[in-house]
Structure formats: structure tokens, C-alpha cells
Amino acid sequence: MKNRVVLITGATGGIGKAVAIALAKQNFTVIIHGRDKEKTLKVRDEIITITGNTDIDILVADIFLLSNVHGMVYDFKQKYKRLDVLINNAGGIMGKSREITTEGLEKTMAVNLFAPYLLTGLLLDLLKESDDGRVINVSSSSHRLNAKPDFTDMQLDKNYNPLIAYGNAKLFLIWVTMHLQAKLDRQGIDNVMVNVMHPGAVKTNFGVDSNLGSMLNFISKLARPFFRTAEKGAETLVYLATTNGLPAKGSYYVDRKVAVVSAKYHSPLNEKIVWDYCNAITGLNL
Ligand SMILES: NC(=O)c1ccc[n+]([C@@H]2O[C@H](COP(=O)([O-])OP(=O)(O)OC[C@H]3O[C@@H](n4cnc5c(N)ncnc54)[C@H](OP(=O)(O)O)[C@@H]3O)[C@@H](O)[C@H]2O)c1
Incomplete structure (x- = not known):
């Protein structure tokens, strides 16, 4: 039987690296994505040494830019015919200050929502080549705590706040996960499923370099020692990647269980607005 092929974005550290190691130990062919070539190569070598699995490959792209997402998909498709x-x-x-990419997109939305949306859309054809294709999106409980969407100001042009931007992006990522699964179901595609998860509060590089303002910087420093390890944070990802007969698809998982998504801002109309917006921004027509 052929090894299963997994592509993990942001696998140069934290949760991504931990899930890469865990899946390499289970004989997956693992493609780790990073934005810095040297760092990504170093992590690849480290994973090979730790696991003894030599089927570890790299993809390099700074996915703040959608053009780079296209580039990484091009590179992937040169080598792999199935995902x-x-x-x-x-x-x-x-x-704390709003930043935009050279493509004019707010950075939080670009990396947490538009990039995964585009990457998934561009790789759907290869996922359909799998007997058991799976997409797993990493969201956050911040969708419940911090989201406050304004559908007339999706990228917080007027009222930027880093926590709201992050909460909104992670909320919208959950909605597009649910929407994509419903589309696949309607199209009768039963060999690809999509899920989304929250890893818990994990001691990684998350937020370490973000200047959120003195108060939030202080609170996050105080809380960090109590966070879980990256390996623990990766457990639900490993579960979603490897378990046969998952209890639900198009669902939000926390600690290997289906969890409830905040219903506060959800409606079929709002979900469709976000879906259409992602299509418009990425130029896809999913
Ligand atoms: N840690 C938590 O408590 C927590 C809680 C809920 C959700 N999450 C989510 O979990 C996921 C993983 O985060 P983490 O905690 O493992 O944080 P992390 O240690 O900061 O890792 C983030 C990974 O994403 C990569 N990355 C970030 N921006 C990128 C870009 N523009 N282009 C390419 N790669 C980029 C980083 O690359 P570099 O190595 O080059 O920086 C790194 O590999 C994130 O989606 C985060 O929102 C984390």
C-alpha cells in the first residue's frame, strides 16, 4: 500500500512541527511548508533524524501573499499527483497596528483565512484523487471570545483591533469549512471531507512576536507557563488525520471531540456572504 501523503502548512515550529513528527512516525509521506528555506530544511532534517522516515519533503512560500500560494501549489503539483x-x-x-500585504490584504485575514481557502481550492482536484481525502483547518476558540464581524468592513479598514481580526478570521474559517463540506455533500463527493479544530492554548511561538499592546503582552506572558505542549496541541490533528470512521464531517473538534461552534453571528446568509467574499478575494469560484 502507498504511504498516505500529508501537506502541513506552518510546520517549521509549534503545532505544525509536532503534527509533522507524529504523522512521520506513522509512515506518512510528509510535506512540510515553511516560509524560510533554511529553517524548513533544518526542520526536515530534524524530523528525519527523530522518526527515521526519509519521506519528508519541503515547500517554501510566504503565504501572506496569495500569489505565493499559487506558486506553492504549482511546485506541489510538479511532484505529487495525489494528496x-x-x-x-x-x-x-x-x-496592534493594522498591516496590509503588498497585495493589499489585511495580514490576519490573509494568512488565517484567504491563504487556507485558496490552498484548499487549488488542491481539491488532488484531494479527490485520494480514497480518503481530508482537509483539516486550524481555527481557535478565539472565534467565540473575540470575533465581532462587520460585514461592511470585512478587513477592519475602519476599526482594526488585532484580537477581533484574529477572532473574525478564525470564525470565518469555521464557516467556510462547514460550507465546503455541504457543497461536497451536494455534489456527491464522498471521498473528501473537511473538518476544523481548536488545539487548546498551546505554548508555541504564537503571539510571542506580536505587539498586542502592553496590557495584552503582559497577560499573555503570565498565562504562557500554564499552556499545553505542542505535542498535546497536535493530538486532535493527528486524530482527525488518521482515525477511521470519524463521528462527523464538516465539524469543529476540540480535544478529539465534536464541539459546539459559537452561534452568535452565524446565519446561512452570513456564511454565504463570507464564502462569496473568499471567492472574490482569491479569484476562485468554489
Ligand atoms: N498556540 C495557541 O495557543 C493556539 C491556539 C489556538 C489556535 N492556534 C492556531 O494554531 C496554528 C499554529 O500556531 P502555533 O501555535 O503553532 O504558532 P507558531 O509557533 O507561531 O507557528 C505558526 C506557524 O505558521 C507559520 N507562518 C506564520 N505566518 C506565515 C506566513 N505568512 N507564511 C508561511 N508560514 C507562516 C510559522 O512560520 P515561521 O516559523 O516562519 O514563523 C510557523 O511555522 C495557528 O493557525 C494558530 O492561529 C494556536
């Missing part, structure tokens, strides 16, 4: 598991893990919270 079994896509883990959209790369992401993070930005600083």
Missing part, C-alpha cells in the same frame, strides 16, 4: 491530507495550520495574530 490525502491537507492541514491548514499556518496562522497567527498580528500586532
Whole structure:
């Protein structure tokens, strides 16, 4: 039997690296994505040494830019004709001042929502080549705590706040996960499923370099020692990537169980607005 192929974004550290190691130990062919070539190569070598699995490959792209997402998909398709598991893990919270990419997109939305949306859309054809294709999106409980969407100001042009931007992006990522699964179901595609998860509060590089303002910086420093390890944070990803007969698809998982998504801002109309917006921004027509 052929090894299952997994692509993990943001696998140069934290949760992404931990899930890469865990899946390499289970004989997956693991493609780790990073934005810095040297760092990504170093992590690849480390994973090979730790696991003894030599089927570890790299993809390099700074996915703040959608043009780079296209580039990494091009590179992937040169080598691979099938993808079994896509883990959209790369992401993070930005600083207290609103920043835009050279493509004009707000950075939190670019990396946490538009990039995974585009990557998934561009790789769907290869996921359909799998007997058991899976997409796993990494969201956050911040969707419940911090989201406050304004559908007339999706990228917080007027009222930027880093926590709201992050909460909104992670909320919208949950909605597009549910929407994509419903689309696949309607199209009768039963060999690809999409899920989304929250890893818990994990002691990684998350937020360490983001200047959120003195108060939030102080609180996050105080809380960090109590966070879980990256390996623990990766457990639900490993579960979603490897378990046969998952209890639900198109669902939000926390600690290997289906969890309830905040219903506060959800409606079928709002979900469709976000879906259409992602299509418009990425130029896809999913
Ligand atoms: N840690 C938590 O408590 C927590 C809680 C809920 C959700 N999450 C989510 O979990 C995911 C993983 O975060 P983590 O905690 O493992 O944080 P992390 O240690 O900061 O890792 C983030 C990964 O994403 C990569 N990345 C970030 N921006 C990128 C870009 N523009 N292009 C390419 N790669 C990029 C980073 O690359 P570099 O190594 O180059 O920086 C790194 O590999 C994120 O989606 C985060 O929102 C984390």
C-alpha cells in the first residue's frame, strides 16, 4: 500500500512541527511548508533524524501573499499527483497596528483565512484523487471570545483591533469549512471531507512576536507557563488525520471531540456572504 501523503502548512515550529513528527512516525509521506528555506530544511532534517522516515519533503512560500500560494501549489503539483491530507495550520495574530500585504490584504485575514481557502481550492482536484481525502483547518476558540464581524468592513479598514481580526478570521474559517463540506455533500463527493479544530492554548511561538499592546503582552506572558505542549496541541490533528470512521464531517473538534461552534453571528446568509467574499478575494469560484 502507498504511504498516505500529508501537506502541513506552518510546520517549521509549534503545532505544525509536532503534527509533522507524529504523522512521520506513522509512515506518512510528509510535506512540510515553511516560509524560510533554511529553517524548513533544518526542520526536515530534524524530523528525519527523530522518526527515521526519509519521506519528508519541503515547500517554501510566504503565504501572506496569495500569489505565493499559487506558486506553492504549482511546485506541489510538479511532484505529487495525489494528496490525502491537507492541514491548514499556518496562522497567527498580528500586532496592534493594522498591516496590509503588498497585495493589499489585511495580514490576519490573509494568512488565517484567504491563504487556507485558496490552498484548499487549488488542491481539491488532488484531494479527490485520494480514497480518503481530508482537509483539516486550524481555527481557535478565539472565534467565540473575540470575533465581532462587520460585514461592511470585512478587513477592519475602519476599526482594526488585532484580537477581533484574529477572532473574525478564525470564525470565518469555521464557516467556510462547514460550507465546503455541504457543497461536497451536494455534489456527491464522498471521498473528501473537511473538518476544523481548536488545539487548546498551546505554548508555541504564537503571539510571542506580536505587539498586542502592553496590557495584552503582559497577560499573555503570565498565562504562557500554564499552556499545553505542542505535542498535546497536535493530538486532535493527528486524530482527525488518521482515525477511521470519524463521528462527523464538516465539524469543529476540540480535544478529539465534536464541539459546539459559537452561534452568535452565524446565519446561512452570513456564511454565504463570507464564502462569496473568499471567492472574490482569491479569484476562485468554489
Ligand atoms: N498556540 C495557541 O495557543 C493556539 C491556539 C489556538 C489556535 N492556534 C492556531 O494554531 C496554528 C499554529 O500556531 P502555533 O501555535 O503553532 O504558532 P507558531 O509557533 O507561531 O507557528 C505558526 C506557524 O505558521 C507559520 N507562518 C506564520 N505566518 C506565515 C506566513 N505568512 N507564511 C508561511 N508560514 C507562516 C510559522 O512560520 P515561521 O516559523 O516562519 O514563523 C510557523 O511555522 C495557528 O493557525 C494558530 O492561529 C494556536
